[in-house]
Amino acid sequence: MSQETQENIVAGTHIWVEDQELAFIDGIVVDVVEQEVEIQTSDARTIFTNLSKVYPKDVEAPAGGVDDMTKISYLHEPGVLHNLATRYEINEIYTYTGNILIAVNPFQGLSNLYDAYMMEQYKGAPFGKLRPHVFAIADFAYRTMFNEKKSNSILVSGESGSGKTETTKMLMRYLAYFGGRASAEGRTVEQQVLEDRVTLVVTDVIHCAVVADGIYVRSNPVLEAFGNAKTVKNNNSSRFGKFVEIQFDKQGKISGAAIRTYLLERSRVCQISDPERNYHCFYLLCAAPPEEIERYKLGNPKSFHYLNQSKCYELVGVSDANDYLATRRAMDILGMSKKEQDAIFRVVAAILHLGNIDFAKGDEDSSVIKDNESKFHLKMTAELLMCDPHALEDALCKRVMITREEIIKKSLDPLGATVSRDVLAKTIYSRLFDWLVDKINISIGQDPRSNCLIGILDIYGFESFETNRQIAIYAPHIFPFHLLIGDDDLKLATMKGLARPKKKGSAAKLQLEKFLHFDAHVLTLEFKYIILCSFEQFCINLTNEKLQQHFNQHVFKMEQNEYSKEEIDWSYVEFIDNQDVLDLIEKVIMHFIFSLPVLRKPGGIICSYFAVDLLSIVLHSPEDLKPGGIIALLDEACMFPKSSHETFAQKLYQTFKDHKRFIKPKLTRSDFTIVHYAGEVQYQSDLFLDKNKDYVVPEHQNLLSASNCSFVAALFPLLSEETTKSSKFSSIGSRFKLQLQQLMDTLNSTEPLYIRCVKPNNLLKPALFDNISVMQQLRSGGVLEAIRIKCAGYPTHKTFSEFLDRFSILAPEILKQNYEEKDACKWILEKMELTGYQTGKTKVFLRAGQLAELDARRTVVLGGSAKIIQSQVRTLITQKHYNAICCASVHIQSFCRGELARQYYTYLKRATAAVKIQKNLRRLVSRKDYFNVKAAAILLQTCLRTMAAQREFTYRRHARAAVIIQVTPHLHM
Numbered sequence: 001m002s003q004e005t006q007e008n009i010v011a012g013t014h015i016w017v018e019d020q021e022l023a024f025i026d027g028i029v030v031d032v033v034e035q036e037v038e039i040q041t042s043d044a045r046t047i048f049t050n051l052s053k054v055y056p057k058d059v060e061a062p063a064g065g066v067d068d069m070t071k072i073s074y075l076h077e078p079g080v081l082h083n084l085a086t087r088y089e090i091n092e093i094y095t096y097t098g099n100i101l102i103a104v105n106p107f108q109g110l111s112n113l114y115d116a117y118m119m120e121q122y123k124g125a126p127f128g129k130l131r132p133h134v135f136a137i138a139d140f141a142y143r144t145m146f147n148e149k150k151s152n153s154i155l156v157s158g159e160s161g162s163g164k165t166e167t168t169k170m171l172m173r174y175l176a177y178f179g180g181r182a183s184a185e186g187r188t189v190e191q192q193v194l195e196d197r198v199t200l201v202v203t204d205v206i207h208c209a210v211v212a213d214g215i216y217v218r219s220n221p222v223l224e225a226f227g228n229a230k231t232v233k234n235n236n237s238s239r240f241g242k243f244v245e246i247q248f249d250k251q252g253k254i255s256g257a258a259i260r261t262y263l264l265e266r267s268r269v270c271q272i273s274d275p276e277r278n279y280h281c282f283y284l285l286c287a288a289p290p291e292e293i294e295r296y297k298l299g300n301p302k303s304f305h306y307l308n309q310s311k312c313y314e315l316v317g318v319s320d321a322n323d324y325l326a327t328r329r330a331m332d333i334l335g336m337s338k339k340e341q342d343a344i345f346r347v348v349a350a351i352l353h354l355g356n357i358d359f360a361k362g363d364e365d366s367s368v369i370k371d372n373e374s375k376f377h378l379k380m381t382a383e384l385l386m387c388d389p390h391a392l393e394d395a396l397c398k399r400v401m402i403t404r405e406e407i408i409k410k411s412l413d414p415l416g417a418t419v420s421r422d423v424l425a426k427t428i429y430s431r432l433f434d435w436l437v438d439k440i441n442i443s444i445g446q447d448p449r450s451n452c453l454i455g456i457l458d459i460y461g462f463e464s465f466e467t468n469r470q471i472a473i474y475a476p477h478i479f480p481f482h483l484l485i486g487d488d489d490l491k492l493a494t495m496k497g498l499a500r501p502k503k504k505g506s507a508a509k510l511q512l513e514k515f516l517h518f519d520a521h522v523l524t525l526e527f528k529y530i531i532l533c534s535f536e537q538f539c540i541n542l543t544n545e546k547l548q549q550h551f552n553q554h555v556f557k558m559e560q561n562e563y564s565k566e567e568i569d570w571s572y573v574e575f576i577d578n579q580d581v582l583d584l585i586e587k588v589i590m591h592f593i594f595s596l597p598v599l600r601k602p603g604g605i606i607c608s609y610f611a612v613d614l615l616s617i618v619l620h621s622p623e624d625l626k627p628g629g630i631i632a633l634l635d636e637a638c639m640f641p642k643s644s645h646e647t648f649a650q651k652l653y654q655t656f657k658d659h660k661r662f663i664k665p666k667l668t669r670s671d672f673t674i675v676h677y678a679g680e681v682q683y684q685s686d687l688f689l690d691k692n693k694d695y696v697v698p699e700h701q702n703l704l705s706a707s708n709c710s711f712v713a714a715l716f717p718l719l720s721e722e723t724t725k726s727s728k729f730s731s732i733g734s735r736f737k738l739q740l741q742q743l744m745d746t747l748n749s750t751e752p753l754y755i756r757c758v759k760p761n762n763l764l765k766p767a768l769f770d771n772i773s774v775m776q777q778l779r780s781g782g783v784l785e786a787i788r789i790k791c792a793g794y795p796t797h798k799t800f801s802e803f804l805d806r807f808s809i810l811a812p813e814i815l816k817q818n819y820e821e822k823d824a825c826k827w828i829l830e831k832m833e834l835t836g837y838q839t840g841k842t843k844v845f846l847r848a849g850q851l852a853e854l855d856a857r858r859t860v861v862l863g864g865s866a867k868i869i870q871s872q873v874r875t876l877i878t879q880k881h882y883n884a885i886c887c888a889s890v891h892i893q894s895f896c897r898g899e900l901a902r903q904y905y906t907y908l909k910r911a912t913a914a915v916k917i918q919k920n921l922r923r924l925v926s927r928k929d930y931f932n933v934k935a936a937a938i939l940l941q942t943c944l945r946t947m948a949a950q951r952e953f954t955y956r957r958h959a960r961a962a963v964i965i966q967v968t969p970h971l972h973m
């Protein structure tokens with residue numbers, strides 16, 4: 001990130017910050033103290049990081065992303081990544097970066113995306129008018145080719161499984177749709193045959209590629225059957241690179257085609273790992289009709305060593321038997337006679353039998369055919385290849401050494417014989433593949449009158465094999481423990497401690513990244529897992545470096561075109577390229593060539609590619625006299641019998657010790673690291689020398705050129721004495737370099753268009769977007785490099801109206817006056833005192849960091865306005881709050897008062913009740929007392945009255961008695 005941009009990151013800025021898991025996460029800056037930034041991330045974490053890891057975020061970016069990356073305001077890695085992810089979420093898999101198309105593999109059939117209606121939509125539509133699409137690229141190429149009579153090439157690249165082949169097919173389908181002839185156009189039978197062949201090769205007439213729900217039906221059967229295989233990354237992975245040239249006549253109709261193939265993966269023929277498969281053709285043949293199986297003495301794929309190293313024999317949704325018939329039909333269309341077809345499959349069957357020949361130890365260091373079963377397979381191989389079985393046995397088990405005195409036959413030990421067997425299998429297969437490609441080219445024919453072509457390059461992307469992986473280790477207390485890693489290359493690794501594991505035939509480096517968890521039986525660790533690259537990856541990466549240079553130059557040119565179109569001065573925009581890596585790899589050894597005396601003699605031992613290099617040598621400076629690149633040193637090492645990979649590596653260390661793109665890794669004696677444009681890659685030089693030697697073992701050559709089968713003999717033509725002498729040594733590296741140069745020459749003579757395919761996840765599942773992996777691919781695919789180039793010039797291009805929409809706030813006065821848009825933009829830029837920007841005819845071009853600067857100023861203005869708005873809003877809010885509080889307090893008070901009154905009322909009510917109760921109680925008591933008293937009084941009265949009455953009565957009685965007495969005494973007397 002530029003210094004200027006960094007300076008504009010202040011508290012409150014919305015940013016992207018680097019994150020270990022998501023690559024980048026968005027957040028807001030809380031504080032900046034010198035280079036230290038405090039950030040509140042969107043997942044509510046507070047992190048502290050360095051300013052260099054922080055990137056401004058465009059908060060005004062449209063929610064659904066933009067269809068062209070160049071429209072992104074902040075053109076940096078997180079901006080690009082976020083845009084792609086946002087679009088992928090809504091199934092927008094295509095995005096432009098200028099006229100580069102980025103295609104993210106959807107891993108699901110998207111309805112109607114590729115139908116005829118869609119093709120009609122894109123026909124003739126101006127580029128960029130419709131949504132980004134692969135048809136738009138095809139249409140652009142077709143129209144440029146037709147209208148401007150310019151050849152075009154479309155370069156499709158990406159890692160395995162990213163969708164290159166599917167994209168290529170869609171391109172070709174579009175071109176065939178508009179470049180094919182209608183049947184009414186009156187074609188001769190020959191024309192028709194030719195067109196059918198072209199269509200078969202360039203499209204998928206025989207079998208449509210049905211890409212839905214994981215069901216995949218192979219197309220273009222011949223090339224796919226022999227050059228494709230199931231890998232962990234892709235069920236139908238092309239194991240070769242290809243460049244298809246489609247030629248057009250004056251009417252814009254397809255008149256011919258040609259295919260060039262690159263670097264077929266030879267090692268797959270003899271070595272596969274679970275759960276991958278060998279080339280499809282082997283399984284197709286094993287699923288052939290019974291009479292053919294019987295003829296070739298084949299059977300279940302499980303019985304063949306070359307197939308049973310992996311437990312995967314069948315592909316889901318694919319019928320090998322049907323594909324075998326489709327391949328046969330395609331071969332018919334391509335004009336391969338029945339005899340040729342029979343010979344092809346005979347050779348395929350012979351390879352399977354060859355792989356089953358095992359060797360046992362014979363006398364001394366010799367080897368013999370192991371058992372009867374192996375003898376049967378030897379006999380079958382010889383029968384199918386139509387050669388002498390004894391000669392075959394000798395060719396496998398013996399080597400002829402020619403010394404000055406005599407010719408000696410040296411026996412090979414069983415291991416040597418097995419290697420010899422595998423070398424033979426690989427050679428036969430690669431020759432067969434080349435034959436098929438030649439045959440296809442001959443049968444479709446090229447149009448010598450065509451001067452316009454569209455070339456489509458479908459080539460493997462940059463390879464580095466570095467992944468993070470979680471590994472569960474069972475019974476971790478047993479050291480050294482075994483790690484079973486289900487990966488394509490590394491099958492079983494024994495790890496001592498946590499150091500580097502060893503594995504037969506391949507190497508890997510495991511670096512402990514994280515300790516995840518541990519329970520009684522399982523230790524789960526996360527490793528950075530690097531498989532050291534070998535010669536094949538070296539060649540692939542060289543291709544990518546070359547293409548990257550081409551790409552960079554193109555992007556740079558496109559930028560320049562844009563600048564020129566807008567009539568702005570771009571003379572000081574510098575272009576930095578990767579020539580230094582290319583020099584490191586492929587520079588010619590000058591002193592070496594001149595030291596070869598035979599070179600000066602025509603027909604001497606110098607190989608043709610040296611001669612080509614020599615032709616192109618022009619001595620400019622002492623720089624040119626420096627030693628050659630890695631390929632040249634490798635060739636040199638291959639030519640000296642005493643060289644080993646270690647001496648080769650030492651030579652590299654010595655020669656490139658000061659080269660900034662070359663590193664000698666620690667703790668290794670033969671590995672080396674190249675700092676590629678896409679990152680560092682560590683190569684293991686162990687097999688470099690063997691793999692670089694492009695030579696057929698003479699015994700194998702003699703055996704097969706003497707075959708009674710003309711087809712097999714033709715695969716191994718006898719070399720003339722002259723050629724034999726001059727080709728004593730031939731190198732794959734240099735031959736490939738030459739092939740690559742021819743490809744680059746073709747590409748340089750055409751207008752390039754780029755499609756970068758991106759694999760969104762390694763699980764091959766839809767709707768999953770793995771930021772880290774995509775980021776790596778964008779880096780490897782040069783998309784970020786393109787951005788870097790843009791940043792070196794004017795990374796921000798904004799139309800005047802866009803610019804004014806965004807920045808007129810910086811000079812509100814312009815809104816009141818009647819300025820031209822361009823002048824208004826200039827006014828703003830001058831007012832902001834920026835320098836180095838340019839205004840073109842329709843756009844403003846800003847240097848790196850200037851947009852951030854303007855945004856920062858805009859943020860200040862917006863901040864001032866925001867403060868006023870905030871204060872007003874705060875006042876309003878406070879007022880509202882106050883009113884609410886008042887209202888609430890009145891409410892509360894009245895409520896409280898009410899409550900108190902209610903309580904008092906209750907109290908009073910209770911008091912009154914109490915009084916009433918008391919009164920009643922008292923009354924009750926008094927009444928009771930009263931009645932008691934009354935009763936007592938009455939009782940008393942009664943008693944008293946009774947007593948009185950009694951007394952009265954007594955008195956009266958007494959009185960009466962007295963009376964009586966008184967009356968009576970005189971009576972008695």
Ligand SMILES: Nc1ncnc2c1ncn2[C@@H]1O[C@H](COP(=O)(O)OP(=O)(O)OP(=O)(O)O)[C@@H](O)[C@H]1O
Nearest residue numbers: 107108109160161162163164165166211234237238
């Ligand atoms: N546009 C697409 N729509 C739907 N599915 C797709 C599309 N492109 C690719 N795929 C899916 O991804 C798989 C891999 O694609 P493809 O074979 O084209 O990859 P590749 O980059 O050519 O791989 P390799 O380099 O291994 O050959 C396909 O089999 C298909 O399932």
